[in-house]
């Protein structure tokens with residue numbers, strides 16, 4: 001086993017320090033140009049991001065949560081509508097549905113921690129207008145099954161792709177399947193900025209025009225005339241400049257994350273008590289980018305404490321609760337499969353500051369815990 005060390009779950013200073021010189025130069029350049037709001041760096045980033053994803057339109061916005069709300073509104077979702085989402089997600093998914101005026105309807109979670117299309121089918125009513133799958137942990141949901149359901153019932157798909165930049169299903173990227181989608185550039189995301197940031201996507205020109213209006217006070221971007229109600233939902237030009245720089249190296253980052261996932265797989269796959277995420281193979285329909293490495297273990301809290309005693313940081317996404325378990329928000333559903341899954345989930349360290357020895361150490365402590 002690699003020698004004893006501290007492996008924090010996430011190293012926030014590293015987001016800046018690992019390329020301090022380049023980022024400082026970008027800051028100086030943007031500052032000296034006074035290019036703060038809706039400037040060239042943002043336009044460049046949007047163009048490069050759309051190209052990278054294979055989508056017609058990408059638009060930088062204030063954060064992923066605002067982006068989800070924009071995408072719902074642009075698709076005409078509102079009062080009296082229902083939107084089905086996976087209960088194992090961040091509250092932002094459901095909150096965006098709530099703030100659109102629609103009712104969030106939580107669905108069950110599958111073995112791979114994605115929305116269960118079979119359960120989605122049972123939740124459809126005359127009020128259902130959309131399905132909002134979360135492309136969780138850097139993996140796509142089964143978009144073929146979801147698309148079929150959407151087609152059969154005349155529903156929109158709007159993706160919560162906050163954790164999914166670069167993940168593909170049958171060669172198509174997260175964020176490009178639905179009529180709209182949103183992504184997050186929160187600093188801990190695989191493509192993170194130095195603060196809050198996000199993007200919305202679409203292949204539909206009308207949706208794009210609507211995004212533009214919502215983002216900038218309802219002003220027509222060509223004439224400046226106010227033609228609709230809008231807000232200030234813009235991505236800072238400075239953040240766009242940082243992101244544009246980072247996007248160039250993004251394929252290398254994905255490669256490294258898949259390599260780390262491969263190491264976890266190799267060192268832990270023989271432990272029956274742990275359920276690992278799908279391995280980083282190239283053979284099936286999924287290409288995962290490992291935003292997170294989420295495993296399931298029976299005595300999760302005890303395992304977490306054992307890792308902590310040995311200097312290893314972990315995180316339990318959203319407190320180990322499905323959204324439907326947040327009863328104070330008015331949810332009354334019971335989703336046994338999701339409840340079982342979230343009672344066992346724990347994220348092991350997965351980020352670019354980790355060395356191979358760090359991963360080996362985390363795996364060594366895990367093996368010790370399971371007496372392997």
Ligand SMILES: Cc1ncc(COP(=O)(O)O)c(C=O)c1O
Nearest residue numbers: 063064065090092162184185186
């Ligand atoms: C699944 C999911 N949805 C939505 C969001 C919201 O993104 P943001 O924090 O940029 O508002 C996040 C990230 O924080 C997320 O992980």
